[in-house]
Amino acid sequence: MYNEKDINEQIAWAKINADVLRSMENPRKSYWVAIVICILMIACAVFAEYIQYTVGMGPSNLNNPHMWDMYIATFVFWIGMSHSGTLLSAILHLIHADWRKPIYRFAEAMTTFSLMTAGIFPIIHLGRVWNMYWVLPYVSDRGLWPNFRSPLVWDAFAISTYLSASMLFLFIGMIPDLAICRDNARGWRKKLYTVLSLGWSGNDRQWRNFRKIYLLMACFLIPLAVSVHSIVSADFAMSIMPGWHVTTFPPYFVAGALYSGCAAIITLFVLLRYFFRFEEYMTLPIMEKTAKLTFAIAMVWTYLNLIEFSSVWYGHDIYNKELLIDKATGAYAWVFWTMLFCGSVVPFALAFQKLRRHMPTMFVVSLLLNVGMFFERWMIVAPTLSMSHSPHQWDVMWGSIVEWAIVFGSLGWFGLLFLIFVKVFPSVSMYEVKEMVFHRQRHLVNEDAATKFHRRSDDKTTTGEPGLEGA
Amino acid sequence: MSKHCVMGLFSDFDEAFAAISDIRKTKIPGVSVDDVTLKSPIEHPEIEEVLGERPVHLQKFTLFGAIFGVTFGFFFLAAAQASFLVQPQGGKPVVALPSNFVLMYEMLIFFAVWGTFLAFLFLSGLLRKRHSLYSENVSLDQVGILIDVDDSNLERVKDLFKQHKAVEIREEEIR
Known part of the structure; x- marks a missing residue:
């Protein structure tokens, strides 16, 4: 058994500032290499989109009945990833789990960047990208509004609300840290942080309002995150297609989202810890807690899968049952079984303490979990369209190179945003780590005082002096 | 009579809180705890006990x-x-x-x-110019007490800060 602390409570506050600020300075060569790789990945996607834009949707293999495919699966994947920040920041904040403090900032950033990535996919999927504004709630020159009964319009509302709320949440949580950056920066950075810190001076009035707004935002963000992924699931569940018209889809989507978000947190945890030398903040006990949380969510996801399979199996709906059998034995079987292996079997590695503390293993496991989660989204979209109600439409469709290039590019886009973030903004919350250290020091002092008090009263009892009871 | 703004910087919350309770106890004329502004790198969980309840709307x-x-x-x-x-x-x-x-x-x-x-x-009073007595040490590891006092009380407040081991005292005349 390891009995380490989440954080060393003896770290000096000045050192916390210095360590985090150092991570924002002088990018190393590996950083620039990563930036170039991301840009090249984006270039692949831009080129693929150019082909699709000029030729049409043919190169993407999108046709009838395969009107949705990789783009929508990837859209759901990125939306899912965005739930990481909500989980770590909002839910764990409300339950006072202070171990989240050193790692929530990058998770919140992930939320924002995942949404920014997800939002691109419906636009790409439209084909006619120049008509994307049609989904916005405005009246056209013919007096027509979008169809507010459509889950696709709900998506536009939900995602824009979630994006703006999560950006605000990220920004508000960063204001005290931006003030620290302002006080330590020079040149263009000083100007940037002066504007962004909004004149924060750390007075009691600001802190009181800050505590309140953070709590209120957390309270709003949780139902919002749940509603966003429920609405995304409604894109499918509101239809009458086999495999989609499922009552458990909203919780299934939410669980999958939290799952992939947690896995991504582990991936970035390992990377930041290694590259920025954040061993003192992103400690092994915190990794253990994150891994346990991921394991718990993995089991919820597995349970929801089993529920879905058994309700389809015993429901005797011939279309749904045929589809389930086809998923397990048909052309998509390898994707289906890989999904189950990565999503339900691989997380058992997180049950072993030695593996939870081994960073390379955790990195590989987290990647495998997200491969499973990507396949899960693909398995939601593709098989239903391959095997819907009308047999004359049955057909197997694999993503084209254009689709894969755009999906690949989205990883680069996310990576680029994240890389820029970690060099411009503090990826570890300095003031919250100070709070964590402060609270733990006080706890330690109180514990010491209590121990001394009990020892003294014990001594008095043994030496024959009157104890507390007598008094 | 001119007024001054004084800021004492303390190395920890304990000293700063002790200074505030002394302000409350000594009852310097024209100086009230309600006029005290506490500046800190983090929010202290028991700040209300020291400064009193200040409403948030x-x-x-x-x-x-x-x-x-x-x-x-x-x-x-x-x-x-x-x-x-x-x-x-x-x-x-x-x-x-x-x-x-x-x-x-x-x-x-x-x-x-x-x-x-x-x-x-x-x-929160954001989007305004920061107070001229702002110290960058507040965002690092020090706790500041900011208070407006009359000329007659200036020295008493400064002495009180010194008693509580203020690391630095800054003052400015309010025009």
């Missing part, structure tokens, strides 16, 4: 934003739906409440969140 704006959002959502959607009555509705109601609830819920959150944020900027 942020949640009222959140409530207002939420009520506005849900009301606006309903009327916006209903008005938009009612404006295209010419379209065949297929037997469905013109104003479809179940689907509108989803969007009203989103608008509730949207306006509540933005209302809270704008109120936060206003109520």
Whole structure:
């Protein structure tokens, strides 16, 4: 058994500032290499989109009945990833789990960047990208509004609300840290942080309002995150297609989202810890807690899968049952079984303490979990369209190179945003780590005082002096 | 009689809190704990016990934003739906409440969140020029006490800060 602390409570506050600020300075060569790789990945996607834009949707293999495919699966994947920040920041904040403090900032950033990535996919999927504004709630020159009964319009509302709320949440949580950056920066950075810190001076009035707004935002963000992924699931569940018209889809989507978000947190945890030398903040006990949380969510996801399979199996709906059998034995079987292996079997590695503390293993496991989660989204979209109600439409469709290039590019886009973030903004919350250290020091002092008090009263009892009871 | 603004910087909360309780106890004429501004790198959990309850009105704006959002959502959607009555509705109601609830819920959150944020900027005194006595050490590891005093009390307050091992004392005349 390891009995380490989440954080060393003896770290000096000045050192916390210095360590985090150092991570924002002088990018190393590996950083620039990563930036170039991301840009090249984006270039692949831009080129693929150019082909699709000029030729049409043919190169993407999108046709009838395969009107949705990789783009929508990837859209759901990125939306899912965005739930990481909500989980770590909002839910764990409300339950006072202070171990989240050193790692929530990058998770919140992930939320924002995942949404920014997800939002691109419906636009790409439209084909006619120049008509994307049609989904916005405005009246056209013919007096027509979008169809507010459509889950696709709900998506536009939900995602824009979630994006703006999560950006605000990220920004508000960063204001005290931006003030620290302002006080330590020079040149263009000083100007940037002066504007962004909004004149924060750390007075009691600001802190009181800050505590309140953070709590209120957390309270709003949780139902919002749940509603966003429920609405995304409604894109499918509101239809009458086999495999989609499922009552458990909203919780299934939410669980999958939290799952992939947690896995991504582990991936970035390992990377930041290694590259920025954040061993003192992103400690092994915190990794253990994150891994346990991921394991718990993995089991919820597995349970929801089993529920879905058994309700389809015993429901005797011939279309749904045929589809389930086809998923397990048909052309998509390898994707289906890989999904189950990565999503339900691989997380058992997180049950072993030695593996939870081994960073390379955790990195590989987290990647495998997200491969499973990507396949899960693909398995939601593709098989239903391959095997819907009308047999004359049955057909197997694999993503084209254009689709894969755009999906690949989205990883680069996310990576680029994240890389820029970690060099411009503090990826570890300095003031919250100070709070964590402060609270733990006080706890330690109180514990010491209590121990001394009990020892003294014990001594008095043994030496024959009157104890507390007598008094 | 001119007024001065004094700021004492302390190395920890304990000394700063002790100084504030002394301000309360010594009862310097014209100086009240209500005039004290505490500046710190983090928020101390027991700050209310020292400074007393100071009300926060942020949640009222959140409530207002939420009520506005849900009301606006309903009327916006209903008005938009009612404006295209010419379209065949297929037997469905013109104003479809179940689907509108989803969007009203989103608008509730949207306006509540933005209302809270704008109120936060206003109520926290942000977007204003920082006080000229601001010390960068406050964002590092020191705790500051800022107070406005008359000329006659200036030395007493400074002595009090010194008694509590103030690391640094800054002052400025208020014009």
